[in-house]
Amino acid sequence: MQEELLDIARFWLDRGVDGFRLDTVNFYFHDNELRDNPPLDPAHRNDNTAPSVNPYNFQDHLHDKSQPENIDFLRRLRAVMDEYPAATSVGEVGESQRGTQVQAAYTAGDDLLHMCYDFDFLSNTYPKGTQVAAVLTRYQQIVTEGWACWAYSNHDVVRHATRWNLSEEARRTYAALLMAIQGSVCLYQGEELGLTEAYVAYEDLQDPYGKRFWPKFKGRDGARTPMPWVADQQNGGFSDERPWLPVAMEHLERAVSVQDREAGSTLAFYRQMIAFRKAHRVLQKGDMRVVEAEDGYLSLIREHEGVRLLCAFNLSNGARPVDFPPGEWRIDRGAPFKCKTDDRGTVLPPWQACFALAESG
Template identity: 45%
Template sequence: MTEHKQFRQLGGASDWWKGAVIYQIYPRSYQDTNGDGVGDLRGIINRLDHIATLGVDAIWISPFFKSPMKDFGYDVSDYRDVDPLFGSLSDFEELLNKAHAKGLRILIDLVLSHTSDQHPWFKESRQSADNSKADWYVWADAKEDGTPPNNWLSIFGGSAWEWETRRRKYYLHNFLTSQPDLNFHHPEVQDALLDMVRFWLDMGVDGFRLDTVNMYVHDKHLRDNPPIGDKWVNGIDPTNPYSRQEPKYNITQPENLLFLERLRKLMNEYPAVTTVGELGAVTDMYGFIAQYTEDGKRIHMAYSFDFMTPEYSAEHIRGVITRMQERGGTGWPCWAFSNHDVPRVVTRWGQGAQSGAMLAALLTSIRGSACLYQGEELALPEATVPFEDLQDPFGIRFWPDYKGRDGCRTPIPWEAQQPYAGFSSAKPWLPIPAEHLPRAVSEQEQQESSDLKKIRTFLNWRKTQPALVQGSLSFVDTPDTLVAWVREAQGNKVLCVFNLTAEVQTYTLPANATALTGHGFATVQQGNQVSLGAYQAFFAQLN
């Protein structure tokens, strides 16, 4: 579409994504407009003003494709259509047009590693060994004793193999049994997926978040995975049996990179588009990030799960950034503290809602791009969802040691005084906790220094600071209660200091520092001494 091509070229910034802030929307829980208790695309349209005023650059929308919703959209039955639960293709096109009109780019979430078992491809594939889709999925014979072909495990529990009586074979599923894995060794599978990517690019989307980007290709020889030993599987809860074996053969195969090179070649036909990949269940996160984001060859960005653990300290923050800088290669990093799969950061890091604005500023001050998950702008804590209200099959299976992902997926509270917090006119698909109501948008808009206003002020101010958008990063020595670094671009240096605690901390400024204002954080300065209150941030120009 001509208008979208023109939008992509606005400002001539083909690398707009470098240093961008990407706002993730989980559409089921954003805004319901048709009274069924589930958010929809029109709800996103209705809230575009809220998003635009935040100062973010793009929206990443979790899957809205046709799906039986066994894994809430991450089980796709039609890649080229919108599930009626969320609306229609015309609704998406309207969203795209209106977002572009507000200067917001749209990334959509592509699930390429697997489909739903209700996808027409799999329905055909499972029927026989001689149909046109027979080899589009990963099929394997049982061992002589009838057991699965190897020891590979599903992330969602149990064997990664499911028996299909019609084929008298097992099929591979890295997640639910209803999410069969596609066979990327088959060239027609790759061609079909790339053709689908072109469909969305032609419609005008500005890029893709790639779900499980390292899980596309499996070992052709189906070799057993070895025990984990002293390694750790990044992003996998230690209560999950999956964490006990090294995922050496089931995922992250060398051929995966070859497919991504094909994908990048296609992406390069379109101006100013991007990809950000989720690299999950790996034991060498930064080595793989370097491979997957090699400059100009494969995906544009990938993010680490190291900030999505419970560990919170200056040492940890410095360590993660240092590992990315030293081992992340030539690619551009992308960071996230929260998403739809992990407990919300203000709870997970144990600092409470009062830390929310500082954490958002810290996240978006690291060299790289950043994904801000819906509700982070409100400093929402993790919700406690009773077992009887759980929807997540992952949580239901591993309860109570692992409570699943529903606690970070509860609906956004828009209007504290309205039924269901203004999210819907009907009972929502997940309950809205009472403790979220004081943090509703309606309440924070009325408060002089709410987290919403602080974060909005900071993100809009950040856009005026080129060093914070695309500058280099070098650490500054501080006590363990603080973390600080200098961002530099074209000779412009900005000192960033963050108080990680609920106690007042003092920082001694270098002689060439001049405090910056307008970022929304309050500090007290006497001479070269800066006093940072609980969870405050400080920024200065270094002359």
């Protein structure tokens, strides 16, 4: 089986794919003795990787995943991938209790996965500044050799604009935060359009998960509806034929064809913020240190090759002054945000961000 999988990987790498996303990457082996998982203490249960109605959450998954043989296979896969230039891998870690530890084990060194993501920012927990700081601090303490890939939304969870009930301004600030923290960034289709979770009627459901647990859990199809490309075309320009899931009518006003014409659109913002990240190598490669963390405010410093970049985020509905660490800081106006500076200092209006540069030392 392993040889067949490695041959399939070679088949696609020979055809020029850039790499692979490995779904539930820690699920590939189970316990050789087929031991049952013990029950999980209810105090430790959460719905990070499975809905609360799923009995899967009632077990402590010690024997059906994250087995040591898995690492041996990933090492073999990486050896194949290293035969091809610039091929990369990202693993999805499906683990509600030990996700960061699995990330560390699966990305340590240079002979395993290039990066992994778990469900810290894919959960229902609202990402207050203190919560984000706690995740980042834990990550830095545990993943000392590896590399993370961060995401807010994917095909398994309610879109984060809906899940966290974010305003348009909040979506943009959290997007900037995602692109400022150490690690790679994964943007889910439609996120750059500001799409919210779509309502999918029971008779239109395709997800077996939703059919099984309806109505307590309505499945994942609300995040999987077609991408709206052209507002005034059939099926939003996604297909001339009936798609697998219906196009959400409320998504049409956010179609690419609409936002392409608007300088202040969500799509334009994402393009600007991605360009800003690409323009600063410190955001791509730099070390990271959390400076301040409050529920409604977070600041951190990225540092690389003699350059420091302060990234400050107002995650609240009120104005917030920026507290600069010691140094000669110069605000970088290239980011698509507004911060006000006068004789009294620099102030962030609600849901705004500030980026400032200084030399190390």
